[in-house]
Amino acid sequence: GGVGARPQPLHVVHIAVEMAPIAKVGGLGDVVTSLGRAVQDQGHMVEAILPCPSQCRCNLLTTTTPTPPHVVVTSCVVEGIRVFFVDPHNGFFHTDSVYGRNDDEMRFDFFCKAALEFLLQTQRQPDILHCHDWQTAHVAKAYWDDYHPFGLWKPNVVFTIHNMNYGQRKIGEAAYYSQKFTTVSPTYAAEVGGHPAIAGHGHKFMGILNGIDPELWDPAEDPWLPVPYGAANCEEGKAAARAELRRRLGMNGWEDKLLVAVVSRLTGQKGVPLIKHAAWRSRDRGGQFVLLGSAPDPRVQGEFNALAGELSHGGDAAFCFYYDEPLSHLIYAAADIVVVPSMFEPCGLTQMIAMRYGAVPVVRHTGGLRDTVFDVDNDKARAAWEVAGSTDPEADGPTAVNGFAFEGADAGGLDYALNRAIDAYYNDKAWFRGLQSRVMGHDVSWCRPAVQYVDLYYAAIKK
Numbered sequence: 249g250g251v252g253a254r255p256q257p258l259h260v261v262h263i264a265v266e267m268a269p270i271a272k273v274g275g276l277g278d279v280v281t282s283l284g285r286a287v288q289d290q291g292h293m294v295e296a297i298l299p300c301p302s303q304c305r306c307n308l309l310t311t312t313t314p315t316p317p318h319v320v321v322t323s324c325v326v327e328g329i330r331v332f333f334v335d336p337h338n339g340f341f342h343t344d345s346v347y348g349r350n351d352d353e354m355r356f357d358f359f360c361k362a363a364l365e366f367l368l369q370t371q372r373q374p375d376i377l378h379c380h381d382w383q384t385a386h387v388a389k390a391y392w393d394d395y396h397p398f399g400l401w402k403p404n405v406v407f408t409i410h411n412m413n414y415g416q417r418k419i420g421e422a423a424y425y426s427q428k429f430t431t432v433s434p435t436y437a438a439e440v441g442g443h444p445a446i447a448g449h450g451h452k453f454m455g456i457l458n459g460i461d462p463e464l465w466d467p468a469e470d471p472w473l474p475v476p477y478g479a480a481n482c483e484e485g486k487a488a489a490r491a492e493l494r495r496r497l498g499m500n501g502w503e504d505k506l507l508v509a510v511v512s513r514l515t516g517q518k519g520v521p522l523i524k525h526a527a528w529r530s531r532d533r534g535g536q537f538v539l540l541g542s543a544p545d546p547r548v549q550g551e552f553n554a555l556a557g558e559l560s561h562g563g564d565a566a567f568c569f570y571y572d573e574p575l576s577h578l579i580y581a582a583a584d585i586v587v588v589p590s591m592f593e594p595c596g597l598t599q600m601i602a603m604r605y606g607a608v609p610v611v612r613h614t615g616g617l618r619d620t621v622f623d624v625d626n627d628k629a630r631a632a633w634e635v636a637g638s639t640d641p642e643a644d645g646p647t648a649v650n651g652f653a654f655e656g657a658d659a660g661g662l663d664y665a666l667n668r669a670i671d672a673y674y675n676d677k678a679w680f681r682g683l684q685s686r687v688m689g690h691d692v693s694w695c696r697p698a699v700q701y702v703d704l705y706y707a708a709i710k711k
């Protein structure tokens with residue numbers, strides 16, 4: 249088009265097995281919802297197709313019959329996005345959890361075909377089918393082989409890898425059949441780019457950072473906080489949250505005592521030994537430690553039960569081994585430091601939520617943790633360039649850096665970062681409090697990523 253000509257608004261249909269808050273296991277669920285909303289806010293039409301969760305009650309929309317099992321499609325609006333639920337009457341998705349059955353692959357392949365059948369039979373011709381992780385990778389192949397030649401002609405396929413650790417064969421298939429595919433941070437894209445499932449298709453592949461939903465995670469409007477706050481009254485808001493958290497979890501501690509937190513699934517990916525080490529180090533350095541998270545592996549959970557037994561008495565540590573979204577808000581607000589020592593991390597939302605709530609991230613520099621956390625001592629040049637768009641590390645680095653980072657995978661590595669953070673807290677409280685209110689301003693929104701996705705959608709159509 250000519251100057252000022254605007255490209256056509258897009259019609260994007262996400263096909264996924266998670267979507268917050270109705271079907272959420274991890275970050276994938278948050279991303280489908282918040283990316284969808286961000287793209288919709290830019291004037292595009294976004295819809296989603298999901299397997300019907302067990303307790304879902306919505307209006308019957310249509311009935312389709314792709315293959316023998318009879319499929320019912322219902323629909324409702326979730327967080328402003330029109331969602332279609334595919335519900336085969338053989339009860340494929342009437343399970344307690346999204347994953348974890350030994351017939352997952354067969355069930356999800358069936359879901360992919362049913363989603364395409366729904367689009368065909370309702371004569372929807374979206375511009376983009378956006379699939380997520382191995383569970384919906386099959387959409388790409390099934391679309392080009394079995395639907396594109398037979399009437400569902402318009403869409404092109406974009407595929408996003410949220411975690412490369414699962415379903416690599418399926419991911420490889422989608423990499424081949426999709427017009428563009430992405431993962432959730434530039435550093436993770438570089439880390440997995442050499443994988444055989446991806447290597448031959450690098451020209452279609454890029455990393456786009458996730459954002460967090462600014463309305464869901466907003467300390468200034470958060471109903472779960474005793475005193476909502478912004479950067480200007482960060483200290484006051486966080487002090488009130490600390491007091492409330494201590495009261496709620498039965499902890500001691502004076503108003504200003506250092507509080508270190510971890511909010512995480514407790515799995516190998518998240519750095520279990522380093523999470524335990526952070527608990528000890530925080531206590532040994534005169535601070536307090538709070539953990540919210542649980543381990544699906546009973547052996548790992550046993551280790552944490554033992555740790556809780558050793559650390560909890562005395563009121564300087566609290567362990568909450570369950571899932572509790574409201575409590576997570578209070579913890580992010582209360583925390584001085586949030587530790588994320590992942591062994592690998594495609595993007596990671598925890599460190600971004602922490603920043604939004606004025607908690608200083610201490611992270612292992614892997615995947616998206618590297619792309620979002622800039623070490624106060626070591627990353628001034630990178631932060632000046634990537635955050636402030638400046639080539640002057642001396643002038644712009646100090647205000648663009650936002651946390652503490654380490655490289656190694658051992659306790660010594662974590663200590664290098666955590667001890668510097670704790671030193672800063674004790675030696676220069678004013679600077680540390682200033683850093684806390686400053687990290688609140690770090691851009692963790694979808695603004696930039698949503699524009700990148702929209703550009704990618706147009707590129708996928710052009711081919």
Ligand code: ADP
Nearest residue numbers: 274275512540541570571572573576596597598
């Ligand atoms: P992953 O998707 O690998 O679990 P992310 O950092 O991308 O890791 O996202 C984790 C999300 O789950 C964050 O929103 C975090 O606050 C939340 N979370 C993790 N464990 C719990 C818990 N026990 N209670 C409440 N929220 C949790």
